Amino acid sequence: MAAAVSWMSESVQEILQIYGLTLTTFLVLGAAFLLAYSLLKRPRNLPPYPAGRVPVLGHLLALGRAPHLKLTAWRRQYGDVFTVRMGMEDVVVLNGYTAVKDALVDRSELFASRPPNYLFDAMVDSGKNIIVARWGSGFRQRKKFATAALKNLGMKVGRGSIEEKIREEANCLRNRVRWNQG
Structure with missing residues (x-):
């Protein structure tokens, strides 16, 4: 030995x-x-990848100037569910009514959360934040509290809401942006 x-x-x-x-x-x-x-x-539990993936850029070069046409071609080749590599991230593409319904309606709990954003998570404590919080009981509690607080402060739905004032301010902002561009 x-x-x-x-x-x-x-x-x-x-x-x-x-x-x-x-x-x-x-x-x-x-x-x-x-x-x-x-x-x-490549993780083992993802749907199939199209060929032509570049190590750092993924499929971004293959998508070209008309990504919707390339995604449609890949749908014909790989089916309604496939994976595309966008840079260093894997993105699962859902095509067709049945695939989208299955994901967003029948399995909504699995797809309800936001994807991890490591840079944003490092800057903001997502445990106390409602904007980037992951789906779960903590998110639902914060959302319920925020909705109740906004209703108490005048954000009502229907008659008596401040929707008309918001529309008026949005129109003023749009007009101001047009004026500054022209």
Whole structure:
């Protein structure tokens, strides 16, 4: 056993010397390869990918100037549910009434949450925030509280609401933007 290990270490050293590498360089390259492999490997539980994915950009180059046409072509080839790589993120594309209904109506609890946004989560504590909070009991409690507070402050639906004032302010803002552009 010791002879085999000694033989292997001598062989590795000879190979490294032939290519002009040190053991440190070899270990750094190996670690970089393993890191790249772990970042770029495809999760097993996703629908099929279209071919032509670039490691960092994903399918962004393949989508081109008319992404809706490319997505339609991929629908004919891969079916109503497939995965597209947008940069470093995997995006599951749903096509057709039955696939969308199944996801958004029949399995709404699975699709109710927002996707993780690591940069935004680092800047804002999403545990106390209603805007980027994940779906769950905490989100429902905060939403119920916010709705009740807004109703108490005059945000009513129907008669007596401030909807007309909001529309008027939106029109003023739109006119101001037009005036500044022209």
